[in-house]
Amino acid sequence: MYVRDAKNREEVWLLDHIESMGLDDTAFRSRDYVVAVDEVSGEKAGFGRIRIHRTDAEEDGPDAVCELTSIGVLEGWRGQGVGAHVVERLLEYAGDEGFDTVYALTGESAYLAQFGFRRTDAEQLPAPLEKRHAEKRERTDPDAVPLAIEIDRFRMPERLREAFKQATEQPEDDGDDESAEDFGIDPETATYKYNTGR
Numbered sequence: 001m002y003v004r005d006a007k008n009r010e011e012v013w014l015l016d017h018i019e020s021m022g023l024d025d026t027a028f029r030s031r032d033y034v035v036a037v038d039e040v041s042g043e044k045a046g047f048g049r050i051r052i053h054r055t056d057a058e059e060d061g062p063d064a065v066c067e068l069t070s071i072g073v074l075e076g077w078r079g080q081g082v083g084a085h086v087v088e089r090l091l092e093y094a095g096d097e098g099f100d101t102v103y104a105l106t107g108e109s110a111y112l113a114q115f116g117f118r119r120t121d122a123e124q125l126p127a128p129l130e131k132r133h134a135e136k137r138e139r140t141d142p143d144a145v146p147l148a149i150e151i152d153r154f155r156m157p158e159r160l161r162e163a164f165k166q167a168t169e170q171p172e173d174d175g176d177d178e179s180a181e182d183f184g185i186d187p188e189t190a191t192y193k194y195n196t197g198r
Contacts, residue, residue: 017074036082046083047086052065054128080168081167085156086114114157124143
């Protein structure tokens with residue numbers, strides 16, 4: 001399992017999964033994403049994005065802000081450190097771009113807290129994220145709270161690092177086994193039109 005930059009041809013795959021998971025696709029650009037891939041099967045397991053907000057469109061000035069967003073792991077790969085490694089890679093990229101602090105606006109604050117993200121007051125958000133926070137709460141994540149991490153404080157829990165090394169796709173529980181009760185039928189008192197041997 002490894003994490004790499006998303007490729008342009010993965011745009012449709014990314015958009016399909018972002019939509020199915022109810023994640024934020026605002027200002028979508030596939031080049032902002034990374035993808036976790038199983039090196040044996042080549043199957044994609046998860047993805048995530050950093051989004052740089054600029055007040056000056058020309059360059060990363062002091063008002064540029066980095067946001068971690070749209071982290072998604074496919075159901076069969078969850079609980080195996082895939083999301084953790086996506087977050088780690090994105091924070092490395094943010095550091096390479098010169099950012100010391102990365103923000104997240106999410107309802108999944110407990111998940112990110114295990115890496116060192118801390119809640120911050122919405123009133124203390126940098127200007128580019130104040131409006132973004134309100135829009136995100138209204139559009140995709142009504143429970144979104146602002147979090148921040150200084151990149152050098154990121155910590156990967158050892159259990160997630162080990163799980164990632166051995167990650168394999170787990171069969172999904174499709175839960176499509178329908179029963180009589182699903183249709184409001186009491187199987188103890190039901191009569192059958194045809195002889196079923198019961």
